[in-house]
Amino acid sequence: MSIWANILEAMRNLLATKQRSILALIGIIIGTGSVVAMLSIGGMVRHETLKRFEDMGTDLISIRLRAPEPDQGLGVSDLAQVEQGLAPWFAVVTPSIEAGVWFELGGQEQFFTQLGSTANMQALYRLELAAGRFISPFDHYQRFAVVGQQVANAYADAGQLLAPGSTLAIDGRIYSVIGLLERAPEDLFGGTDVNHSLIIPIGALSRLDGGEIDSLAARIKPGLAHQASIEQAGQWFAQHFPGLDAEFSSPEQMIAQMQQQLRLLTLMLGAIGSISLVVGGVGVMNIMLVSVTERRREIGVRLAIGARRRDVRRQFLIEAVILALIGGLLGLVLGALAAWVVAYFAGWGFFVTLPVLLLGFGVSAAIGVFFGFYPAIQASKVDPIIALRS
């Protein structure tokens, strides 16, 4: 008997016991659904994180600096040495010193950051200017400010339109505006939001705040392995600035971290998935065993008209697999739906990949084969004489 004839028969037999079949499938539906949801959500998180880094480039590295002991930090005067020392791995390095300040503007409390940096910052973060110019290496200690978009908006709301040449009084300091920024993408490393900042020549800010450098941003040289470069740069720091804590973040790490945060969800779905699949498998086994008992006479007749025992075995195995696949198919739909709901509330782009679907399908087929095997063997062992006598 051809495989198609077998499949056709299996469908017919399953249709004859629809309700019972569907009930037995709940486990497989939930199991496959969980697996598909788990993998889809993981895939979407990865994609979503990568997409955010796409604007910035995945070669962007952030280095948070902390000096546990006083006077061990990195000063502006050390910058030249650091730039040179990191040159084997990093193409561009830019420092930042941050000084946050609350103040009142047009009756509203505002929080802005004075961000001391260098001319490199513009290229590194791919900042676009709306007007004027960015800070330059020649600005040294000048109290110039390049204004982030949200800052400019806040001033506009308070009735003051900023333009190059305007002056600002913040935190008891006077800055002259040299440029205005377009909206910048948010900092993926969880650092300061450029949109709420005034970018000031680092010389000017360090002089005002005596500051140590809070962080560096850098781009890995094209063609270098990211992780290895980060490790080597870390060693360089340990060697030359032993008192300094340099904490590197890379997009890869950020993705790994986000996925780590999803681990609980993944574990949970994985556990639900595997338990449900086993329960579902037992359900399939049970329904098939019932079916074998109910259809003993049929099996006897089939043997009498020339079915081999392995024909009978194959027929029942195919039935179990199709049963499981129907569950798998419904599970795929359920899993995709769950992933869609998560994507909807997380604001991610929803997608399900073919490998995930194939895996879900494959898992349910495997369950069908595994748990359908024993009933199929039982079916093939039916004694036609006894079956036909009854």
Added chain:
Amino acid sequence: MNTSLSQNRLLELEGIRKEFQIGPARLEILKGISFEVAAGELLAVMGTSGSGKSTLMNILGLLDRPSAGRYRIAGEDIGQLDEPSLARLRNERIGFVFQQFNLLPRLNARDNVALPLQYRGLPRREALARARAMLDAVGMGDRDHHRPNELSGGQQQRVAVARALVGEPSLILADEPTGALDSRVGQEIMEMFLRLHREQGTTVIIITHDPGIAAQCARLLRMRDGLLVEHDALAA
């Protein structure tokens, strides 16, 4: 038995015994049965209930193996064959008709009849075409899409006969084929066997309790208590 018959032996049984284990006891149901059937014979088997007719039929039809004795079909010793070979022989050379019809309830008449051909490996399309033709031949062509529970007993038995014949077997084994039918319908079924015997020369063995059916067969085997008690040519 004349020489032309013995040269043309389809079935040969020698000292066939069959025991069943019932609880702790072994019960001998067939106690040494020997006979031959020539190709093209029409044969009735009668005997009291429990005498072992169906047990013998199962052995003849290769559904069961004897505990002792030798059984040959067309000269081939059945004891030597493995399960798939027996299944193939059943499929190609033997057609069964049962008292309870034994059609598969979920399949329509045409699919029931096509089943032996599908197990033979014929493409579904061809199997269905031949099944249709066979249903026409037994006068059930207009019911080919009916399920068994939509057919009368006589109609179901016609479909069952079509299923037994569709593979063009050389041996038909019918275990009380008219036992569940009223005598008129039973006679219609009997006439199908007679025609088959006459026109195609198919060997037919019919187990029956009905003397009227047995009387229409050329030869009668009578069983009692696991033995052949009478082994004679009737009517002829």
